[in-house]
Amino acid sequence: KKYIQKRIEGFSAAAIIGKKEFMGLTLKVNEQVLIPRPDTETWLEKVIQYYRNETGLKVADLGTGSGAILVGFLYYCRDGVGVGVDISTEALKIAKENGQNLKITDRVEWRQGDYLKAFDEEDIFDGIFSNPPYIPTKDIGGLSREVKHEPRLALDGGTDGLYFYHLLAKGAAEHLKPGGFLAVEFGIGQATDILEMFRKSAQYEDFEVIKDYGGIERALYCRKK
DSSP states (O other), X not given: OHXXXXXXXXXXHHHHHXXXXXXXXXXXXOTTSOOOOHHHHHHHHHHHXXXXXXXXXXXXXXTOTTSHHXXXXXXXXXXXXXXXEESXXXXXXXXXXXXXXXXXXXXXXXXXXXXXXXXXXXXXEEEEEEOOXXXXXXXXXXXXXXXXXXXXXXXXXXXXXXXXXXXHHHHGGGGEEEEEEEEEEOOTXXXXXXXXXXXXXXXXXXXXXXXXXXXXXXXXXXXXX
């Protein structure tokens, strides 16, 4: 009855039962994190295929939330190590549990901090992931009830929804090795603006826009020159 009442209030089934399947893995989730979506699996699977035979990779996930992207990558790229960053200590508790459950604790560091500001100058990676907040502030009120129950910090991307992409275009390359990759998810209709933003930065090449299961442009993959 308690579960039914939470469902009536608009909470997602995953948030209520406390778990979600992602990349063939069972992850712990709750109301403090964004619930992982199948749309994210589409582009992450492709990146994993690119790098699963590489050794010694060091990657980072900005705005890691439940840790889904980072633990998914490290689970299938078994020689890699990573850093997961989130501003929310509550989200990092969930991410840490997921790392423990999937037995990758010795290969991952969970770091509390404000996006790129959480990196030290000497933090240099082979790849950086991010599924940042990308909903324009004015559109938050029109979201479904399920999504509204997810953390606003994980949804609100500023006036035009592109706030965090500007940060990445400006500063992510400082923390990538030459040839290192950047893989970022975005919202419907944002592909053109984000692609132009990263091209104008003149720091990246090999651009690829990846579509989700519905054929919608969902993520950008590129590499540092």
